[in-house]
Amino acid sequence: MFTTASTTTDKIVQMFAAILLFAAVVGLILFIAGRFAGKRDRTVAYLYLAPVVLMLSVGLLYPGVRTIYESFFNAAGDAFIGIDNYKTIFTDSEQLVVLRNTALWVLLTPFVATAVGMLYAILVDKAKGEAFAKALIFLPMSISFVAASVIWKFMYEYRPDQGNVKQIGLVNQVIVWFGGEPVQLLIDSPLNTFLLILVMIWIQAGFAMTVLSAAIKAIPDDIIEAARLDGVGPWGMFRFVTLPAIRPAVIVVLTTIAIGTLKVFDIVQTMTGGRFDTSVIANEFYSQSFRSANQGLGAALAVVLFVLVIPIVVYNIRQLRRSEA
Amino acid sequence: MFGQRGSSRSRVALAGALSVGLAFSLTACGGDDDSGGGSTDTEASAIDCAPYKAFGELTGKTVTIYTSIVTPEDTPHKDSYKPFEQCTGVTVKYEGDKAFETQVLVRAKAGNPPDVAYVPQPGLLQQLVATGKAVAAPQETEANVDRFFGKDWKAYGTVDGKFYAAPLGSNVKSLVWYSPQEFKDSGYTVPTTLDELKTLTDKMVADKKKPWCAGISSGEATGWPLTDWMEDFMLRTAGPETYDKWVKHEVPFNGPEATAALDAVGGYLKNDQYVNGGLGDVKSIASTTFQDAGLKILEGSCSLHRQASFYAANFDKDTKIAEDGDVYAFYLPGKDATTKPVLVAGEFVLAFADRPEVKAFQTYLSSDVWANTKAKLSSGWVSANKGLDPNNMKNPIDKLSATILLDPNATVRFDGSDMMPAAVGSNAFWKQTTNWITGQDTKTTLDNIEKAWPQ
Numbered sequence: 098m099f100t101t102a103s104t105t106t107d108k109i110v111q112m113f114a115a116i117l118l119f120a121a122v123v124g125l126i127l128f129i130a131g132r133f134a135g136k137r138d139r140t141v142a143y144l145y146l147a148p149v150v151l152m153l154s155v156g157l158l159y160p161g162v163r164t165i166y167e168s169f170f171n172a173a174g175d176a177f178i179g180i181d182n183y184k185t186i187f188t189d190s191e192q193l194v195v196l197r198n199t200a201l202w203v204l205l206t207p208f209v210a211t212a213v214g215m216l217y218a219i220l221v222d223k224a225k226g227e228a229f230a231k232a233l234i235f236l237p238m239s240i241s242f243v244a245a246s247v248i249w250k251f252m253y254e255y256r257p258d259q260g261n262v263k264q265i266g267l268v269n270q271v272i273v274w275f276g277g278e279p280v281q282l283l284i285d286s287p288l289n290t291f292l293l294i295l296v297m298i299w300i301q302a303g304f305a306m307t308v309l310s311a312a313i314k315a316i317p318d319d320i321i322e323a324a325r326l327d328g329v330g331p332w333g334m335f336r337f338v339t340l341p342a343i344r345p346a347v348i349v350v351l352t353t354i355a356i357g358t359l360k361v362f363d364i365v366q367t368m369t370g371g372r373f374d375t376s377v378i379a380n381e382f383y384s385q386s387f388r389s390a391n392q393g394l395g396a397a398l399a400v401v402l403f404v405l406v407i408p409i410v411v412y413n414i415r416q417l418r419r420s421e422a
Numbered sequence: 423m424f425g426q427r428g429s430s431r432s433r434v435a436l437a438g439a440l441s442v443g444l445a446f447s448l449t450a451c452g453g454d455d456d457s458g459g460g461s462t463d464t465e466a467s468a469i470d471c472a473p474y475k476a477f478g479e480l481t482g483k484t485v486t487i488y489t490s491i492v493t494p495e496d497t498p499h500k501d502s503y504k505p506f507e508q509c510t511g512v513t514v515k516y517e518g519d520k521a522f523e524t525q526v527l528v529r530a531k532a533g534n535p536p537d538v539a540y541v542p543q544p545g546l547l548q549q550l551v552a553t554g555k556a557v558a559a560p561q562e563t564e565a566n567v568d569r570f571f572g573k574d575w576k577a578y579g580t581v582d583g584k585f586y587a588a589p590l591g592s593n594v595k596s597l598v599w600y601s602p603q604e605f606k607d608s609g610y611t612v613p614t615t616l617d618e619l620k621t622l623t624d625k626m627v628a629d630k631k632k633p634w635c636a637g638i639s640s641g642e643a644t645g646w647p648l649t650d651w652m653e654d655f656m657l658r659t660a661g662p663e664t665y666d667k668w669v670k671h672e673v674p675f676n677g678p679e680a681t682a683a684l685d686a687v688g689g690y691l692k693n694d695q696y697v698n699g700g701l702g703d704v705k706s707i708a709s710t711t712f713q714d715a716g717l718k719i720l721e722g723s724c725s726l727h728r729q730a731s732f733y734a735a736n737f738d739k740d741t742k743i744a745e746d747g748d749v750y751a752f753y754l755p756g757k758d759a760t761t762k763p764v765l766v767a768g769e770f771v772l773a774f775a776d777r778p779e780v781k782a783f784q785t786y787l788s789s790d791v792w793a794n795t796k797a798k799l800s801s802g803w804v805s806a807n808k809g810l811d812p813n814n815m816k817n818p819i820d821k822l823s824a825t826i827l828l829d830p831n832a833t834v835r836f837d838g839s840d841m842m843p844a845a846v847g848s849n850a851f852w853k854q855t856t857n858w859i860t861g862q863d864t865k866t867t868l869d870n871i872e873k874a875w876p877q
Contacts, residue, residue: 172845172876173552191853255709257702281705284860370642372856373708384642387524390549390844 122148161403168396182397192381198290199377199405202297202361207354210298211347214305219335222313231310235303242300246367249296253282253368286374293375296364301357305350312346313339345416352413359406378402469791471509473562474782481511483779488529488536489769490522498800505795506786512779523848530555535774538783540590542769543840544578545847550772551581557773558584560781566788570807578836579770588788591796592768592806594823595650595730595837597751601719602744612752614759616658620689623696626725632699635724636691636707637715638856645852647712648859649839650765651691651728656683657763658756662833669838671875675846676868684864691859699724708860719749728754730767731823734802744818751819753826764826767837768806806834843876850874 126148133141171178186192214234221230237245254266258279264270269279283289316339324338340347362379369375371384378398386395474480491499496518503514517536519525523546529535530553541547550556559567559579567576567588579587598619605611608629613619626633638647657665660679667673668680690696691707698706700723701715713736718724720741727733731751734743742748756763771787773780786792790809797803797814804815804823812824826832839847850871858867 255702255706257698257700257706281702281709284705284708366642370640370644372644372853373860384849387528388642388844389849390527 164396164399164403167392168400170393170396172391172393174392178393182394183401185394186397186401194374195376195378195381198287198375199359201287201290202294202358202377203355203405205291205294206297206301206358207351209294210301210354211305211309211350213298213302214307214350215309215347217302217306218310218313219339222310231306234306237300238303238307240300242361242363243367245296245300246364249292249299250283250368253292255279255281255283283369283375284373289369289373289375293364293368296368297358297361301354305354308346308350309343312343316342345419348416349413352409352416355409356406356413359402359409378405469505469509469795473785473789474506474510476562477510477778477782477785480779480782482513483511483777484513484515485538485779485783486515486517486536487538487540488517488519488522488526489540490519490542491540491769492518492520495800495803498796498803501799502792502796503783503786505791506783510779510782512783514783526550527553530774537773537775537777537780539772539774540769541587541772542767543847544770544836545841545844547579547587547770547772548581549844551586555774556586557776558586559588559773559784560776562781562785563588563788566785570788570790570793570809572806572808572834574834574836575768575806578841587770587772588784589806590769590771590787591803592766592827593731593804594826595765595767596654596754596763596826597729597731597733597823598754599716599719599727599729599733599749599751600725601722601748602746602750603748604722604725613755615755616757619755623690623726627695631725632695632697632723633725634690634697635699635701635710635715635718635727636697637701637710637712638707638859639709639711643848643852644708645854645856646839647729648687648691648855649847649851650730650837651687652680652684652855653835653838654728654754654763654765655686656680656838657765657833657835659683659686662763662835665835665838669841671842675872675875676865680868681864684858684868688858688864705860708856731804731819732802734817734819747818751822753822760831762826762829762832764829764832764834765837766806766827766834767840845874845876846871 126144130141130144133144167174168182169177169179171181186196217230217234221227224230240248251265252267253269254264255269256264256266256279258273264273264279266282268282273279282292320338320342321334324334329337360379361377362383365371365375365377365380366383371377371380376384379402382395382398382402385391385398389395489496489499496516500514500516503516506512507514522539523543526535526539526541527546527549530550533555535555539550541550564585567579567585571589575589576585579585579589600612608626610622610625613622623633636647636651638645640646653665656668656679659682660668664673664679668675668677673679692704694704697704698710698715700718700721701707701710707715712729716724716727716729716733716736719727720737737743737749744750753762753764771784773784790807793805793807793810794814797805797810797820801817802820804810804820804827806827808828810824810828812821812828815821815824827834839851841847842851850873854862854867854870854874857870858864
């Protein structure tokens, strides 16, 4: 029934059917759990866990294992080729560019975005019009990656320096105002990768600012006052009071942005389509799997991405637990 | 706390509220599909129903179509099925999807294929047949194809000697757009050989113009217009036999013929004196979208733009596309005036079901009746169907395309990148020629594509 809806009415009917189905399942679970009410054993816990475990194994575990399995097969997925796909990723000159770009993204985005967010949070803290100032930097967060990419594509737009032709991109217009020649910003590598990273930072700085600002506000006033009485200057205050106090929050922000950055796809896809040496793992995975019909290499790239994300996720969860404890 | 019955009701409410959000996001993922029955006014007159009676009683049956043809070109398609629907009582359900190329393969593999898919690439057609889910074309359809289409066209729909897919629409890629007014004012004439094209270009340079404009930016498909350029020149400098071998990889991708062809393209597109009219230097070809590039002809900053017949759709409605209008196209000439190599592309009708109504519909689409019905309804559409009457086409560029396609002296060849394996045809070929235009040399470019060819 989920593939045949063709009119708007059909779709609405389908939507309500889905809602009812979901409510029925939840109701059923609650009903069954209710039967076991009063018994303080693990049965109830297992009952609540069952749907989650079931859905995770169907929706996550099975595809995950299947992807790892497929990564050892050739393009058509019908012949076992061992670790050849992984060899390609780590030796082929084009794939090495992909890895280099991914490294640049993961190293730069979290640190710069967090630094900008933190600086901003400290600067506007308790200042006049704080809420408005915060809203300004938080706004990009509410824009989808694709929309942000389209906006920045216009920012970087190039028009030639030929008499009557006018610049329509802000960056090139500024360059021309200062007497420079317009630059093909999205074509020259590796400059273009940095310009794409800037878009991600623009989006993520707001997130970093919000979380860190909350953490800064949570620092007890007596600590700050005690430090003031001891004659600590602004830098000392940041270095010895603020930073240690918000350290767990900083780490959570860093790792969260790092995970998001590893999976970045939309920005690259929208702005350059992965051309001009700007491709990253997630983008290359898509283009190998779906456009190039190389299932094996696509799966291997997905596995590499998965392996890279795991340590950050583990670290992130540990820190999150510690900061909650 | 699990035993507190009072609170479980509120939890159900909460879960319900959450599920609304979930369901919204689920339905938002659904495809943008629409049923065949749209507008009621159709110019299509009644047709002879006899050929479809042979398939038995079909009233109440449904045929589903999956295609990459979306708004606004889908409307004439849907309208052109009406005579068939009236004859047979079959309902045709049309589903257009921009992500067709990637999704159709996923659907076929997952066992959820449509009844009929319009496949724009013979390479993809082979992949789809390889899934084992496609079915061969019925005899009636094959008979129509034998009668109305050339052998080349039938061959593109044939896999391993078995005929699967009849041609649907086609377009001519070997066209150069120009401004008839500019040609008249400056005394230029339409070239009939490659040498004349070169002379004309040089004459324009002498007139202090940047003659050519080009743009290859097209999202993840960036680079495809360059593959067309190279194929057109391969067809002209190396000849159709070598071209066929090159496409099938019977001669290496980086052989001397291919090198000569790409260098010939470079003679135009990597020549700072020839490009990029109104758009910048050679590199600007990479950042200009293919839709925008040819519009510079109207502004007068560009004189020549090589692009397929479908480019007509990029000019706005007030632009007069005609031999005496604002913009028109001439056939990209061959080496000499007698050989007429033509690069073409088009879609093919592949079925995944062999129910009588599907067979009847395939037969209808391969007939001259449908081709003429469709031509009357649309603008910017041609077919290689020999039964197509050029007088049914309103648009001069369609007439020109039909004349080129149906010229008995024409050597028609299908777009090579559409026939190569996906790893080359829709990845390495695009990517490497993009690198080539931004500075990579010819040898490295062709070597890299050769390397990407699946073993």
